Amino acid sequence: MSELRLNVVTREWVIIATDRAKRPSDFKNNKEKRHLPHYLSTCPFCPGNERKTPLELFRVPDGENWKIRVVSNKFPALSSSGEKVRHEDGGLRRTVSGVGFHEVIIETPAHDLTTGLLDAAQLEDLIRTYKARFIAANNDNRIEHAIIFKNHGEGAGTSLAHSHSQMIATPIVPIQFRDRVQAALHYFDNTGEYIICVVSKKDREDGSRILLDTEHFVTLIPYAALSPFHTWLFPKRHSASFSSINEEEIKDLARHLKTILSKFHYGLDDPDYNYVIKSSRPRDDGNDYCHWYIGIIPRLTQAAGFEIGSGMFINSSLPEKNAEFLRAVKTE
Amino acid sequence: MSELRLNVVTREWVIIATDRAKRPSDFKNNKEKRHLPHYLSTCPFCPGNERKTPLELFRVPDGENWKIRVVSNKFPALSSSGEKVRHEDGGLRRTVSGVGFHEVIIETPAHDLTTGLLDAAQLEDLIRTYKARFIAANNDNRIEHAIIFKNHGEGAGTSLAHSHSQMIATPIVPIQFRDRVQAALHYFDNTGEYIICVVSKKDREDGSRILLDTEHFVTLIPYAALSPFHTWLFPKRHSASFSSINEEEIKDLARHLKTILSKFHYGLDDPDYNYVIKSSRPRDDGNDYCHWYIGIIPRLTQAAGFEIGSGMFINSSLPEKNAEFLRAVKTE
Numbered sequence: 001m002s003e004l005r006l007n008v009v010t011r012e013w014v015i016i017a018t019d020r021a022k023r024p025s026d027f028k029n030n031k032e033k034r035h036l037p038h039y040l041s042t043c044p045f046c047p048g049n050e051r052k053t054p055l056e057l058f059r060v061p062d063g064e065n066w067k068i069r070v071v072s073n074k075f076p077a078l079s080s081s082g083e084k085v086r087h088e089d090g091g092l093r094r095t096v097s098g099v100g101f102h103e104v105i106i107e108t109p110a111h112d113l114t115t116g117l118l119d120a121a122q123l124e125d126l127i128r129t130y131k132a133r134f135i136a137a138n139n140d141n142r143i144e145h146a147i148i149f150k151n152h153g154e155g156a157g158t159s160l161a162h163s164h165s166q167m168i169a170t171p172i173v174p175i176q177f178r179d180r181v182q183a184a185l186h187y188f189d190n191t192g193e194y195i196i197c198v199v200s201k202k203d204r205e206d207g208s209r210i211l212l213d214t215e216h217f218v219t220l221i222p223y224a225a226l227s228p229f230h231t232w233l234f235p236k237r238h239s240a241s242f243s244s245i246n247e248e249e250i251k252d253l254a255r256h257l258k259t260i261l262s263k264f265h266y267g268l269d270d271p272d273y274n275y276v277i278k279s280s281r282p283r284d285d286g287n288d289y290c291h292w293y294i295g296i297i298p299r300l301t302q303a304a305g306f307e308i309g310s311g312m313f314i315n316s317s318l319p320e321k322n323a324e325f326l327r328a329v330k331t332e
Numbered sequence: 333m334s335e336l337r338l339n340v341v342t343r344e345w346v347i348i349a350t351d352r353a354k355r356p357s358d359f360k361n362n363k364e365k366r367h368l369p370h371y372l373s374t375c376p377f378c379p380g381n382e383r384k385t386p387l388e389l390f391r392v393p394d395g396e397n398w399k400i401r402v403v404s405n406k407f408p409a410l411s412s413s414g415e416k417v418r419h420e421d422g423g424l425r426r427t428v429s430g431v432g433f434h435e436v437i438i439e440t441p442a443h444d445l446t447t448g449l450l451d452a453a454q455l456e457d458l459i460r461t462y463k464a465r466f467i468a469a470n471n472d473n474r475i476e477h478a479i480i481f482k483n484h485g486e487g488a489g490t491s492l493a494h495s496h497s498q499m500i501a502t503p504i505v506p507i508q509f510r511d512r513v514q515a516a517l518h519y520f521d522n523t524g525e526y527i528i529c530v531v532s533k534k535d536r537e538d539g540s541r542i543l544l545d546t547e548h549f550v551t552l553i554p555y556a557a558l559s560p561f562h563t564w565l566f567p568k569r570h571s572a573s574f575s576s577i578n579e580e581e582i583k584d585l586a587r588h589l590k591t592i593l594s595k596f597h598y599g600l601d602d603p604d605y606n607y608v609i610k611s612s613r614p615r616d617d618g619n620d621y622c623h624w625y626i627g628i629i630p631r632l633t634q635a636a637g638f639e640i641g642s643g644m645f646i647n648s649s650l651p652e653k654n655a656e657f658l659r660a661v662k663t664e
Contacts, residue, residue: 003428008425012506012508020407076352077347078347149638170345170347175643198424276642277641302489308608309608311507
């Protein structure tokens with residue numbers, strides 16, 4: 001019989017549909033492989049085409065050239081100039097002007113590489129860049145929340161193949177974030193513990209869903225994974241905001257993230273995926289109950305009417321089996 | 333500049349990205365048209381293949397034949413037999429056994445028809461069937477919540493082309509539903525009014541986002557539509573549960589739903605879509621604050637890392653323009 005599991009961090013229920021469970025290897029990407037050239041003259045993110053992108057906001061230099069560039073999104077969802085204006089109309093129509101930041105982080109000059117295949121030093125620089133842009137966005141007093149994320153592949157919502165991440169910083173706090181803070185706060189009030197620290201500790205003792213455990217980070221497939229290979233990467237040190245990551249942790253995270261993304265790349269044949277850094281603002285770093293983390297969501301299944309209509313999920317795979325499968329995948 | 337709008341019913345924020353807004357007609361389905369035969373010998377839902385489906389649970393007869401059949405899903409997410417057993421493990425691992433119902437509603441014997449192209453009498457029978465199965469599921473005391481939904485097209489999560497809907501009845505209440513009840517309850521406590529009644533009334537006065545207004549139902553694109561052409565179909569009579577729909581309303585809803593789905597079909601070239609009946613249980617029908625409705629979600633864009641990571645949405649279209657476009661679409 002299937003089993004319903006509650007995701008205690010997100011408070012979402014998932015039906016682990018054991019009766020129609022697929023084997024981990026059934027989820028391998030069966031789309032045609034991506035074969036990208038090392039350089040593409042028409043790609044706005046390739047070196048030499050810097051003038052095809054909007055304003056450069058940041059770069060990691062490499063002599064005259066660059067290793068990483070951050071530019072404004074060409075079609076930004078939010079505008080970096082303007083006032084934050086809030087309107088209410090009897091409580092039914094609440095609007096806030098679309099001020100904020102929408103940045104593109106070009107991860108490498110190489111057109112044919114992807115995040116998991118970058119070398120560790122490049123990944124360190126990428127994480128440092130994330131940190132710098134995250135802090136810069138939060139220093140603007142119109143900003144209430146910032147999200148750093150990556151869309152890899154068309155099924156994950158990107159149209160540009162050259163490896164890039166994005167940051168969107170908004171003038172409001174999303175309700176999803178508020179709800180999770182609330183849940184973590186309740187847990188702290190009831191137990192005196194941080195829910196993510198406890199989940200991470202218990203799961204490390206159990207071991208069955210752990211993918212990788214290094215000095216400062218642990219990656220696991222959650223007990224109530226909402227979709228096949230849905231993955232959480234937790235820092236071990238309790239900290240509410242990604243902005244507090246230190247140099248030693250950056251070095252560990254670079255190698256850790258590279259290993260995890262490589263396991264996906266080789267084990268599941270380069271699947272489409274998203275990853276997201278879920279974090280409180282720098283000024284909320286001192287709080288007791290939040291804990292920043294990275295969610296990695298391979299896009300192997302399609303949300304349908306049931307998921308949209310209920311906010312519940314059906315996962316036709318076993319988190320424990322999927323973790324076992326990925327643990328066994330060799331990376332370079 | 334873009335505008336952030338709060339969806340007051342779901343408490344979700346959406347960025348209405350006016351700077352990159354597309355015209356309504358840009359969202360037309362550009363995939364190859366579906367050309368289906370009237371009858372397909374290998375289709376388990378076509379007449380003559382009744383033995384290829386699991387147990388028949390209900391039928392609308394047509395002499396010896398049938399107009400509508402309800403069968404168990406061949407690969408059910410939940411099992412109709414067994415006890416509802418709940419386990420807790422220190423609050424961190426909460427599970428409920430996977431009991432419940434997962435039914436398939438075969439909407440027509442014709443392989444080449446789709447919901448919006450059924451005749452009104454057939455749609456009336458379909459709504460009566462939804463009502464009967466919804467009530468039957470809720471009569472089982474293991475069931476806490478039931479969702480009736482439709483997946484149309486591969487992009488909406490279906491693999492079988494023969495027109496069908498589904499019902500999943502679960503032994504728990506999804507958190508999304510709990511949250512929305514809570515929001516509606518707060519609104520009622522603050523104002524003495526039902527939020528959906530107020531939204532529906534104000535939007536009818538305004539008119540700019542109304543698609544169709546008939547005796548008992550009104551359909552509109554919400555002010556804070558989360559995605560292009562995201563649509564709400566509201567009953568005008570305040571009622572928390574779909575189970576209370578009466579014969580007169582069923583007749584109106586059949587014609588109403590047919591018109592709306594036809595507008596999508598002809599106006600957007602048969603897009604993939606989901607619809608979902610969002611309803612309280614029959615025994616909660618008397619409550620003051622909930623209001624059942626049908627959400628219709630054309631699958632015209634792809635959720636990416638930002639949406640997954642934040643629970644916010646970017647809508648690159650204007651609800652008012654899209655409503656104007658659909659109002660003008662002629663149906664038979």
